[in-house]
Every structure is written in C-alpha cells, then in structure tokens.
Amino acid sequence: MTKSTISRRGALAAGLAALAAPALAQGAWPGRFITFVVPFPPGGTSDLMGRFVAQELSKALGTTVVVENRAGANGNVGSASVLRAPADGNTLLLSGVGSHGINAALYRAMPYDPVRDFTHVTMIASGPNAIAVHPSFAARTLGDLVAMVRREPGKHNYASSGIGSSSHMAMELFKQKAGLEIEHVPYRGGAAALTDVMAGQVPVLITNADAVLPHSQEGRLRVLAVTSAERSAMFPQVATISEAGFAEVVAVSWTGVSAPAGTSGSVLQRLQQEVSKAVNGPLKERLATLGLVPGGNSSEDYTAFVASEVSKWRQVAQVSKITAE
Incomplete structure (x- = not known):
C-alpha cells in the first residue's frame, strides 16, 4: 500500500467524520x-x-x-x-x-x-380563585351570597380580571351550577378589579387567591370560598365551593x-x-x-x-x- 493510498483513505475518513459530526450533534439532546x-x-x-x-x-x-x-x-x-x-x-x-x-x-x-x-x-x-366581598356587603358566607342572588336575580354584580379570564370562567361555571343571575363587570386585570371592590364600587370579586390574601388579612376583603377541590393553605378556614354543596364547581x-x-x-x-x-x-x-x-x-x-x-x-x-x- 502506497503512501498516496493511505493519504487518500485518511482524507476520505476525515471527510466522512466531518459529515457525520453535524448529524450526531443535531440528534443530541439536550x-x-x-x-x-x-x-x-x-x-x-x-x-x-x-x-x-x-x-x-x-x-x-x-x-x-x-x-x-x-x-x-x-x-x-x-x-x-x-x-x-x-x-x-x-x-x-x-x-x-x-x-x-x-x-x-x-x-x-x-x-x-x-x-x-x-x-x-x-x-x-x-x-384556586377566591370569591371575596367588600366587608360592608351583607353576605358573610357563600350560602348567604347564593340566597341573596336568588332572592334578587340580576340585582347584584361581580368583578373579574376580564372576559375569558380563569376567574371569569370559574364564576360562570358557578353561576350555571347554582342557578344564579349575577352580572359580570370585567376589568383589564385583577389589580383594577381589586381596587374597585375594596373601594365599594362593586360588591363581589373573583380573582386569583394569592392576590386576595394580603387584603383579606388587612380586613379590606372577606373571603367566602375558594374554587379548588380542596381547601387552600392560604385560607384553611375558608370552605371550597364544593363543600358548600356544588361539587361540580372546581376551577383552578x-x-x-x-x-x-x-x-x-x-x-x-x-x-x-x-x-x-x-x-x-x-x-x-x-x-x-x-x-x-x-x-x-x-x-x-x-x-x-x-x-x-x-x-x-x-x-x-x-x-x-x-x-x-
């Protein structure tokens, strides 16, 4: 075998290795x-x-x-x-x-x-989301809220972070299962909804539970229920909607x-x-x-x-x- 043959074979092998390397790299993960x-x-x-x-x-x-x-x-x-x-x-x-x-x-x-x-x-x-109310609102439990809305359908309203948000959809699910007529007031984000409910502009709020926590601790909101299947560690004393008798209402x-x-x-x-x-x-x-x-x-x-x-x-x-x- 001549040196030129060895050289050609070596070049061919090197060329094939160079071609294979990108293919191997492309298939590598991560x-x-x-x-x-x-x-x-x-x-x-x-x-x-x-x-x-x-x-x-x-x-x-x-x-x-x-x-x-x-x-x-x-x-x-x-x-x-x-x-x-x-x-x-x-x-x-x-x-x-x-x-x-x-x-x-x-x-x-x-x-x-x-x-x-x-x-x-x-x-x-x-x-979970949390359903909360202004402290001056008459409903002290979720059962109270359901009774009020059923007595006066269409009179009350609730705020959410916007149309199609998880909080809005959770409340609509609750309305359907509980047979409630309560009007939706959509906001551009949860912060604006929180502000107006705490100011007494809208009596009822549904939004992410963690957003409600500091305001409930300060007495500016009263939490009536959470929408998870089990109670939230943030509000261990607050019942779920399921516990209140609406087992199909679970929305996280x-x-x-x-x-x-x-x-x-x-x-x-x-x-x-x-x-x-x-x-x-x-x-x-x-x-x-x-x-x-x-x-x-x-x-x-x-x-x-x-x-x-x-x-x-x-x-x-x-x-x-x-x-x-």
Whole structure:
C-alpha cells in the first residue's frame, strides 16, 4: 500500500467524520441551549413559573434554558410559534389554563389544537380563585351570597380580571351550577378589579387567591370560598365551593410544560422527571408562597387533564355565550 493510498483513505475518513459530526450533534439532546417559550409578557405569574422551571432545568440538564416571552392573543401567539419548532426537546412551552384550556372555547379560529398539537410533559402548579366581598356587603358566607342572588336575580354584580379570564370562567361555571343571575363587570386585570371592590364600587370579586390574601388579612376583603377541590393553605378556614354543596364547581389556574407533538419518549420521560423533581423539591416552598400546589404528574395524566379542561370550558362558554371576538 502506497503512501498516496493511505493519504487518500485518511482524507476520505476525515471527510466522512466531518459529515457525520453535524448529524450526531443535531440528534443530541439536550442541545447547546433549550428555548422555553412563555406566551405572556414578562413580570406576571406565568412568566415567573417559566423562569423558576427554566433555572432548575438548566441545573439538571447541564445546559442553558433560555426563556422567551412571545405574548399575544391570551397565549395563542407564543403557543402557535412552538408548532413550527423541531420536536427534538430543545423547544419547550409554558402551557396553561388560558392557552390550553379556555382559549379553545372562546376563539372561533384557533391556530392549534391544544391537545393533539403538543406533547404535554407535566403540570408545574395549580392554584384556586377566591370569591371575596367588600366587608360592608351583607353576605358573610357563600350560602348567604347564593340566597341573596336568588332572592334578587340580576340585582347584584361581580368583578373579574376580564372576559375569558380563569376567574371569569370559574364564576360562570358557578353561576350555571347554582342557578344564579349575577352580572359580570370585567376589568383589564385583577389589580383594577381589586381596587374597585375594596373601594365599594362593586360588591363581589373573583380573582386569583394569592392576590386576595394580603387584603383579606388587612380586613379590606372577606373571603367566602375558594374554587379548588380542596381547601387552600392560604385560607384553611375558608370552605371550597364544593363543600358548600356544588361539587361540580372546581376551577383552578394552572401551568405546565409542553413541547411540539412527536417529541421522543426518552426526552419526554427525562423532562417529566426533572420538572417533577424541581416543583416537589427546590421550588416547592416558592410555589407555596404564591398559594400554588406543585404538580409533577405523568405526561399521560397531564394530557388527559388538558383535554378535560378544554371540554369543561367549551361547555361553560357555550351556555354563557362567551367569545373573545
């Protein structure tokens, strides 16, 4: 064998190795970085959840997890953008009650199917809404409120953080199951609704429970009920709506981790394990301070939960004739 033959073979081998390297790198997971899309603006609870989880995933996976805020259409814009990404585990999405539960009931033309178009990894956390009233309002219990509204249908009203928000939909569900006629006063966000209820402009409020807590502690709001299946650690003395006799009224705000449909089983399993460890370990106390219950359920259970939320809110929206357009 001549030196020139060896040289040609060596060059060929080097060329083949160079061609194979990008292919191997392309299939490697995790990549140099993972993009975690949060389909809401910076600064809110959803953004906070995304950043909490991104930080823990970075540590666990040994790679950088970059949070990208892609807001618009109550989460539809950012969620739809993830569909165009490769299903390689290097693009993740913060899914939630709006983008993957309520929106399908409100928008006539959804840019995605919230169940079929995603691989749902696991829930991050969930938390209840709270029904509260101004201290001067006559109702001291949820039963009192129900009795008042039934005696004078259409006379009373309630504030929420806006049309199609999780709090609005939770109250509409309650109205339907309890047979109530109470008018909705939508606000542009929970802060404005809180301000007006505490000022006595609107007597009843439904919003995220953690937002109510400091005001109830100061005596500026009285909490009548929470919308979770079990009592909230923030208000252990406050009954759930279910306890008050309306077992079908369970409505929580929730967030989770999802990825493009077709993400491989091995990647899915690792992501589920790491997120579950994070929310039930180092993040558990942080979540508790926000009044949230940690998730970490299986991919199958989270997928089934998302499907049940879509079905539930679609029915509520149809009965109450709620649309986002």
